[in-house]
Amino acid sequence: MKKIYSVEEYIEEHQNFGEALTLLRAIINSTDVGETVKWSAPVYTVNGKNVLGLGAFKKHFGIWFFNGVFLKDEHKLLVNAQENKTKALRQMRFKTIEDIDKNLVLLYVKEAIENQKLGKEIKPERTKKKTIIPEALKAILTSNNKLKLAFDNLSPYKQREYCEYIDIAKRETTKQTRLEKIIPMIIQGVGLHDKYKNC
Structure with missing residues (x-):
């Protein structure tokens, strides 16, 4: 049309x-x-x-x-x-x-x-996405209090970005490499893709 x-x-x-x-x-x-x-x-x-x-x-x-x-x-x-x-x-x-x-x-x-x-209107419902933490990341968060605190302080959106980044990796070696990459970023309180924003 x-x-x-x-x-x-x-x-x-x-x-x-x-x-x-x-x-x-x-x-x-x-x-x-x-x-x-x-x-x-x-x-x-x-x-x-x-x-x-x-x-x-x-x-x-x-x-x-x-x-x-x-x-x-x-x-x-x-x-x-x-x-x-x-x-x-x-x-x-x-x-x-x-x-x-x-x-x-x-x-x-x-x-x-x-x-x-009169303001009579039905506003669309926003469904909250639940963050599912992959096992590999969960294990590190459990053993590292500083990292856990930093992760908890991230916005739900940034937490989901990190979880999905680990979760979509097919091989265990890739998951491990990605975990090593994101640990310092989480501690700094930055999001996975923050460096690409406001370019």
Whole structure:
């Protein structure tokens, strides 16, 4: 699919729903949202935050509500695009222009804008990576208190870098060579790749 740079281009690209998309765009733009293009599709924002977007597919078109989970949806117009996967995103789908009830669409759009202004949003969960210390490194850390203290003082990211560096070595001799290389670096409190950063 070609990169889209404007809403007009997007509507042109989806001519089969062109009139309907133009109508939805007019309804949305009658509110105080900002219009932009992200991921080659029209997106509407409030204070720089994504609120909703337009989408067109083979057999349907509609509005994406980025935090649609907070909409009351009293008229049961919203669907979850991927059940058990999508937490916040909801779609309002249409098959023809006749399916569009302007007043209802505006009601949902205004509620989504208000929710954004109130700060209602689901933030993506950041999963913490667990650092698994390879046996060879663990043995040295256990027998060397100074090294263990220095390793514990490293950031989790730097600890993972060192662990992966040892872990990916296939041969025992390579693991040993790498261990000898990283011991002074750990004691200095530097990361494995620090010398390449800020070059």
